[in-house]
Amino acid sequence: MRAVTLRAPTQGRTWLLVGLSVLLVVLVLFMEALKPLFQFAFPDLQSPLYDRESFLQLTLDHLLLVLVSSVISVSVGVGAGLFVTRRGGREFEPLVSSLAAIGQTFPPAAVLAIVVPLAGFGFVPTIVALTLYGLLPVVQNTIAGLGTVPATTLEAARGTGMSRAQILLRVELPLAMRVIIAGVRVSVIINIGTATIGSTVGAQSLGTPIIAGLVGNNIAYVIQGAVLVGLLAIVTDLFFERLERRFSFGG
Amino acid sequence: MHSTKVSKGESEGLVANRVLLTLLVAALIGAALLPFAAMAPNRLVSGQSVGLVSALLAWQWGTLGLLAVLLGLCALSRPFSLPAAYRLVLVAAPLWLLLVLYGLGSYADRALEDASSAARISQGAAFWIVAFCPVLMIVDAFQRLHTNLALRSLYAALLAGSVAAMFALDVFDGLAILREYANNRELFAAEFATHLRLVASALGPALAIGLPLGLLAHRRSGARGPLFGLLNFFQTIPSIALFALLVAPLAALSEALPFLRALGVKGIGATPAIIALIMYALLPIVRNTYAGFAGVAATTLEAARGMGMTSRQILWRVEIPLALPVILSGLRIVTVQAIGLTVVAALIGAGGLGSFIFQGLGQYAIDLVLLGAVPTIALAVVADFLLQILVAISKPAGAR
Structure with a gap:
């Protein structure tokens, strides 16, 4: 597929990122202050504010799920991508690429629902499911990113007498970094969404108030959870967008 | 070679x-x-x-x-x-x-x-x-x-x-898993049909909105940035949050407007699910439509103009056929994505195969979970494969 290049006004995006981050932090810390607002909007509700757990704790749990699984996904995924693009592992490249492509057609929610019961409910099984799924875009983009490095560039690097490790660290990885980060971005954003569903398999996250609200017919809980997790995803996405731009050379 | x-x-x-x-x-x-x-x-x-x-x-x-x-x-x-x-x-x-x-x-x-x-x-x-x-x-x-x-x-x-x-x-x-199926035979058929219906009723409008928007993004470079920014924004919001956020305003709307209620628009159910699925589907469709049109070579357009074709003829006989494979790859992404997201729609009462998954998770009945999850995965893989064939067929003979 042809890459679509979008030039966004950088200045505006930065302010958006800062503004939304501040909003997110303020909402996480001071959601209680909005209780009268929810009370006013939903006068029929007995409890207009989710109070079984603090929003700070829910957010931290959510971040921990995403962070742990993403760190594993990225290290294993980049490692696998590097392995199949080196001489020793090149034979595995077609299979690993199609595995990553086929695997991404599996719905994340279905993967979560199959993996978690196999490993028992709760935090660790959810991490396993998130990690497995998060691997795929990272592997795919690592292979794609390293594939974009022109053969002439590698030839030139070899010609200047660089060792293989030097070529990898000083030429290939820097040139592939933008595409690899794009893969990490997809992986992390999917994981933020899937961690939300993790609350149905016993992992506490920002999805917990959403599910509690949907089950108990409490729209206020639903809104509180959904706004926070939506903001979290958007802030993360904007952050990665900046990071990607930092690594684009001459573009 | x-x-x-x-x-x-x-x-x-x-x-x-x-x-x-x-x-x-x-x-x-x-x-x-x-x-x-x-x-x-x-x-x-x-x-x-x-x-x-x-x-x-x-x-x-x-x-x-x-x-x-x-x-x-x-x-x-x-x-x-x-x-x-x-x-x-x-x-x-x-x-x-x-x-x-x-x-x-x-x-x-x-x-x-x-x-x-x-x-x-x-x-x-x-x-x-x-x-x-x-x-x-x-x-x-x-x-x-x-x-x-x-x-x-x-x-x-x-x-x-x-x-x-x-x-x-x-x-x-x-x-x-098949004994679960035997116990839920009719329900399974109904939920499977609901799943397909939700996907289809989202893809239709998404194409109807997305294709013209993609063309617009191609023709007006100024519209591109804000448009893709907005659509990416939709795509970033986690599915369950978007489904859930649509519940409240739709409930209020249907409360306020009796004609919507008569149409079956409710806060919980198929309506928020379909709207959310459309919002998710727009980015890949618009992006690929734009990329498809942008990929048509300027020399090809020049040749078509030289032959005396009108701009309408150029659109229908040159640009659309040449852009079709890329547009269809967008449809492939969107179809697979919608099949997966519809699982989550079960949480807001829209039905579909996800209802077995979440019911099974609630009861710790793993075989019921699998009765929802395995067919969903199979459906996504089959849809992906069929659309892959369609993309290959749509390519002009020389490029296959």
Whole structure:
């Protein structure tokens, strides 16, 4: 597929990122202050504010799920991508690429629902499911990113007498970094969404108030959870967008 | 060109195909160490594990062993030549797969003979590994043979047909997942239909909105930034949050406007699900439509204008046919994505296969979870494959 290049006004995006981050932090810390607002909007509700757990704790749990699984996904995924693009592992490249492509057609929610019961409910099984799924875009983009490095560039690097490790660290990885980060971005954003569903398999996250609200017919809980997790995803996405731009050379 | 690449380099040494060997070793280790099946006294208790050799009859695991030896030989540089080894894999691997499936079904039947009627037989981790590895062997063999899509499709159809025949012959009826199905036969058909209906009713409007927007993004460069920014914003919001956030305003709207209520628009149910699915579908459709049009060469347009075609003719006879493969790849992404997201829509009461998943998770009834999850995955994979064929067909003859 042809890459679509979008030039966004950088200045505006930065302010958006800062503004939304501040909003997110303020909402996480001071959601209680909005209780009268929810009370006013939903006068029929007995409890207009989710109070079984603090929003700070829910957010931290959510971040921990995403962070742990993403760190594993990225290290294993980049490692696998590097392995199949080196001489020793090149034979595995077609299979690993199609595995990553086929695997991404599996719905994340279905993967979560199959993996978690196999490993028992709760935090660790959810991490396993998130990690497995998060691997795929990272592997795919690592292979794609390293594939974009022109053969002439590698030839030139070899010609200047660089060792293989030097070529990898000083030429290939820097040139592939933008595409690899794009893969990490997809992986992390999917994981933020899937961690939300993790609350149905016993992992506490920002999805917990959403599910509690949907089950108990409490729209206020639903809104509180959904706004926070939506903001979290958007802030993360904007952050990665900046990071990607930092690594684009001459573009 | 390809065949020389295959025969060079890879045939040196004792091992000719390290990928095949790795998959085979993974399957054998999985079969040796992990449970192949589990038997539980009823649906809510977790079961007692059974290994592959004790679950299967002697002739079954014996044949599996022989097939493993044959596949092992295919991975070596002798006695078979490389192309012969690949073709042999294409025969041996599916036999292995079908035998594993048959073995699981027959084990379930035998185990249930002297057990109570509430007993449940479920497939274990080793089963998934031993069934998945031959599929990967087949994929790998096709990639190395550079077979064209038509042959691959025929092969996939034959394999899928064989598995379907086993279902039709009641081979798997002893398995817990199919007993869940037997208990929910009508409900399953209804939820499956709901799932497809939700996907279809989102894709129609998404195409109707997305295609013109993609054309607009192509024609007006100024609209591109804000448009893609907004659509990316939709795409970033986690599915459950977007579904849930649409519940509240729609509930209020339907409360306030009786005609909407008469149309069936409610806060909970299909309406928020379809709206959310449309919002998610827009980015890939618009992006690919734009990319498709942007990919039409300026010289081609120049030639069409030189022939005296009007701009309408150029759009319909030149630009759209040339952009079609890229647009259809967008449709492929969106269809697979929508099938997956519809699972989550079950949480806001829209129904679909996700309702089995979440009901099963709520009751700790794993087989019910699988009754929702496995068909969803199968649906996504099949849709992906069919649309891949469509994309290939839509390419102009020279580019195929």
